[in-house]
Amino acid sequence: MKFSTRAHWNAPVNQLTRERAWRGELLDLTETNPTRAGLDYPLDELADAMQRAARAPYDPQPLGLRSAREAVAASLQCDADDVVLTASTSEAYSFLFKLLADPGDDVLIAIPSYPLFEHLAALELITLRTFPLELHRRWELGPIAPGPRTRAIIVVNPNNPTGSFITPDEQHALAMHGIPLIADEVFLDYPLDARGTTLVRDDLLTFTLGGLSKSAGLPHYKLGWIRVSGPATERRAAIDALELIADNFLSVATPVQAALPELLRIAPRIRAEIAERTRANLAALHEIFASVAAARVLPVEGGWSAVLRVPRVMSDDEFALALLDRGVVVQPGYFFDFTTEGFIVVSLLVRPEIFAEGVRRIAAMIPA
């Protein structure tokens, strides 16, 4: 059977995943699924909202139901005409790549970053090029060199996993390239050591992404959004084109759209619960690592993860495998394209007792 060459359909599973599969109970510090993190969701209210929404008739609207777009617009303080609904942020990327790039074109993204983008770009036959996030006192955007076929610059604000926001100065510098911007702001509602500013522009076509997955801790409800900003003519043209793309799929389910105004009213409470968890875990991480001289917790301005700088006495993969022997699962830095060894990523969403014990075992592995 011949499949396309868009992806490595039978790519080998990496050693860490293989090793992990046959071990018993582990302290999993990679858990980023909020529905598996022991959070106290208002399940009755969510069920009531979805039950009421189940009565809505099918009204296929490629950009999303007006009532749902208005609810998103109210929370973003923008015009509902500038909001496009998708089934997820991942789908939003796929629509935007279709809109902006032809096969062989490229998009630029700051690394270290979430590994999903490589696959999303490959599936659209476009090339992912990178530019660095550099660690100074904080993670800062490094030099950006768009090529002749660069069609978009993607930034994650705050970034996963470095937790760094894109500051207003950096936003301005990005816009100077005159290339459409995609700002993934799924974690913007989760400030930790700093506060972020949304990236919307009136001088450049800009797509700002968000969704229920993170901002309401409801990834399984499958609803995301794109807010389009920029000069009016380009903005309208982009939304018209997105409407054509979305019309082929009509992928956002009616019940979740009909329930959206209510879901967005419930969301702040779920967010507060998640924020309390991530803050408590970050505090525990700092406390445990305060006495570990050879390693440190890197600055975390926002988001759901933290990065540990560990001594480069072995590769990050060997470090992660050695931790597995001690019953702890972490993500080695290379999963996120850190350019050197010595980085370990942990999720701040993990149940506090598992998190603290896992982190203690990491600390115990670091040579004095």
Ligand SMILES: Cc1ncc(COP(=O)(O)O)c(C=O)c1O
């Ligand atoms: C930075 C970032 N963008 C997008 C996503 C995917 O979000 P969604 O569930 O809306 O597709 C994730 C998921 O972890 C993410 O970390």
